[in-house]
Amino acid sequence: MTMKKKLILVLALIVLTISIFPQAQPTGLEIIKKVYDRATGDDQTAKLTMTLIDSRNNKRVREIKQLLKTQKDMEKKVMFFVSPADVRNTSFMSWSYTKDGKNDDQWIYLPALKRVKRISSDSKNDYFMGSDFTYDDLGDRQPTADKHKFLRMETVDNDECYVIESKPKEEEYMYSKTLTWIIKDKWIGKKKEFYDEDDDLLKILTVKKYEKINGFWIILDSEMKNVQKKHSTEMSLKNVKINTGIQDRQFTERMMKRGI
Numbered sequence: 001m002t003m004k005k006k007l008i009l010v011l012a013l014i015v016l017t018i019s020i021f022p023q024a025q026p027t028g029l030e031i032i033k034k035v036y037d038r039a040t041g042d043d044q045t046a047k048l049t050m051t052l053i054d055s056r057n058n059k060r061v062r063e064i065k066q067l068l069k070t071q072k073d074m075e076k077k078v079m080f081f082v083s084p085a086d087v088r089n090t091s092f093m094s095w096s097y098t099k100d101g102k103n104d105d106q107w108i109y110l111p112a113l114k115r116v117k118r119i120s121s122d123s124k125n126d127y128f129m130g131s132d133f134t135y136d137d138l139g140d141r142q143p144t145a146d147k148h149k150f151l152r153m154e155t156v157d158n159d160e161c162y163v164i165e166s167k168p169k170e171e172e173y174m175y176s177k178t179l180t181w182i183i184k185d186k187w188i189g190k191k192k193e194f195y196d197e198d199d200d201l202l203k204i205l206t207v208k209k210y211e212k213i214n215g216f217w218i219i220l221d222s223e224m225k226n227v228q229k230k231h232s233t234e235m236s237l238k239n240v241k242i243n244t245g246i247q248d249r250q251f252t253e254r255m256m257k258r259g260i
Contacts, residue, residue, distance in 0.1 A: 025150060026150075026162075027148070027150060028148030028149045028150045028164045028165070028166070029143060029144075029148045031148070031150065031162050031164055031182055031187075032143045032146075032148050032164060032166065032180075032182075033143045034182075034187040035180075035182055035187045035188070035189055036140070036142070036143050037187075038187045038188070038217065039216055040068075040070065040216050040217075040218060040242075041070070041214065041216050041242035041243050042069070042070055042242075042243050043067070043068060043069045043070065043242070043243060043244060043245070043246040044066075044067070044068040044069075044218075044240065044241065044242050045065070045066070045067050045068075045239075045240075045241045045244060045246065046065075046066050046237045046238065046239060046240045046241070047063070047064070047065060047066075047237070047238045047239045048063075048064040048065070048066045048079065048235060048236070048237055049061065049062070049063055049064070049234075049235070049236045049238070050062040050063075050064060050129075050131060050233060050234070050235055051233065051234040051235075051236075052130055052131060052231070052232075052233055053231065053232045053233070053234065054230075054231055055229075055230035055231060060084075060130075061084075062081060062083065062084065062087060062129070063081075063082040063083045064079050064080065064081055064082060065079070065080045065082060065260050066078070066079050066080075066237075067079075067246055067250055067251070068246075069246050069248070069250070069251060072098075073097060073098050073099060074095055074096060074097045074098060075095070075096045075140055076093070076094070076095050076096075076248075076251040077093065077094045077095075077096075077138075077251075078091060078092070078093040078094075078250065078251050078255070078256065079091060079092045079093075080259055080260045081129075082260070087129065088111075089109075089111040089259050090108070090109060090110060090111060090129070091108070091109040091256040091257075091259065092106070092107070092108050092109075092128070092129075092138075093106065093107045093108075093251060093253075093256055094106045094107075094138055094139055095251070096139050096140035098142070100142060100144045101142075101144075103121065104136075104139035104140070105118075106118070106119035106124075106135055106138070106139070107119065107253060107256065109253075109256040109257055114257075116253045116256055116257065119135050123135060124136040124139075124174075125174045131224070131233040132203060132224040132225065132226045132229075132231055132232060132233040133224055133233060134174065136174065137224075145168065145169060145170070146166040146167060146168050146169060146178075147166070147167050147168075147169060148164055148165070148166050149164065149165045149166075149167075150162060150163075150164060151163040151164065151165055151179075153184075154181060156181050156190050156191060157190070159183045159184075159186075159190055160183070160184045161181040161182055161183055161184065161190055161191075162181070162182045162184060163179060163180070163181055163182075164179070164180045164182060165177060165178075165179055166178045166179075166180065174196075174197070175194050175195055175196065175197075175202070176195045176196065176197055176198070176199045177195050177199070178192055178193060178194050178195065179192065179193040179195075180192045180193075186210075186217050187217075188207060188210055188217055188219060189205075189207065190206075190207050191204065191205065191206050191207065192204070192205040193205075196228075200228075201227055201228075202226065202227065202228055203224055203225060203226050203227065204224075204225050204227060205222060205223070205224045205225075206222065206223050206225070207219050207221070207222045208221040208222060208223060209221035213240055213242055214242045214243065216242060218237070218240055218242075219237070220236065220237045220238075220240070221234070221235070221236050221237070222234070222235050223235070
């Protein structure tokens, strides 16, 4: 047998082996880490519209200016409420850390009190500004905070998704578990179900729209629905600008008081 024929035979055997023994399925933790590490740019500015919808379909709309900045070991976010008048000049800031076990730092500025209040760990279960997002939901939960299990593959709106079950390691966490549908290769959480302490379905987070902006996959429209209270919150990002060179001084208590 010639050398050329031997090479062709070896290549054929490699292809056959790959087809018979496909690549190993990534673990639940590996998949969640891909979501956590998904690049979204060094910084981002956007106009955020938050719509609160009650069981009678009554709506309250809030306009917010949002700034994000990603650094090596943390992500900083600040939200300035622009309207309506009853929440205008309220601001919220969150610093999320990549170091395992280091909890988020969060602050809220209430103009009526004229002071910045730090969100304590006991208040992380509270709902943010009447929405269906808790303060904890607004943070960036570290992958190692939970035990993750791959359940199955499932298609949602033509997106092939990994379905991952996550259970908290710490006791007395507000959710007994979550189920997340993660879009394969894009690493976006398409849908997430939150279960309460009795293991009953509490909330469903659904991503309605996402786009690639400046080479980064960005979630634009989402909805958090509390199925027990029949209340929901819609979030919509517009005028998204990435890598504009936002300065660190934008993410301080002084700027929270000053506003936009």
